[in-house]
Amino acid sequence: MRLNIDFMDETDDVKQEEMNLLEKLLNHAAEMESVDKDSELSVTFVSNDAIQEINRTYRGKDSPTDVISFAMEEMGEGETEIAGAENLPRMLGDIVISIDMALKQAEEYGHSYIRELGFLTVHGFLHLLGYDHMTEEDEKRMFTRQEDILKSYGLER
Template identity: 65%
Template structure:
């Protein structure tokens, strides 16, 4: 996993948490060994620019995921036994994580972990476009975070 903090605001403890949590989630979800993933920590301004460009929404958001294993229209799959699985990119706004942690009354690390797992599950194909999908995805998020030991009260 590649983790880039473009803001310089994460502590070593935050970075360790994200790495360990996402490795735990990958293990729990039975993701193939060696799968690649990148996590980038950005500001509200940076994520707003990405949100505007890729989603047509001109506002900051908390997390955006770009799954790389999904085939777009007209794309051709590259086949090869030795190629690692590339799950995609997770982009998290550190400022939104701080705001939401305060709003929800839990720690910054809990919110950071929640956003990372949320983005990770999107990379695995989970979604929340319908009530049923939302129930499945949010239940999975909660289970992963609690099993890891990152509870809302922390």
């Protein structure tokens, strides 16, 4: 495997086989994106209440959302690089997914829960790699890449 992934399920609703599939999907995405071997990230599954609190605290939006990513490699103003960090595994960051929203959106979009969970996971992963959808051009690039990854893995609508 290419990635070291720490899965945490605060809902106790995600089955081990679903986490295994997401681990394989993330490793597939990492290979397609040429991510360094042994890079690390976490994926946490939460309720709508928990993700709403995170969304309010970190984004100033007092509503639940489906996925939030916290990239570790974004250097902000006034931050400094850690000496010797080049010898450490690459820390990509954290992905937080609302299971409640995944279930709701799977039904709304007419596809399976695992397809929605895979979509949200890849979406969060691409954010960790610097993809964004703030402009129309960036959105097209990111969503095309998501679909390419999901399709090549075999997790289509």
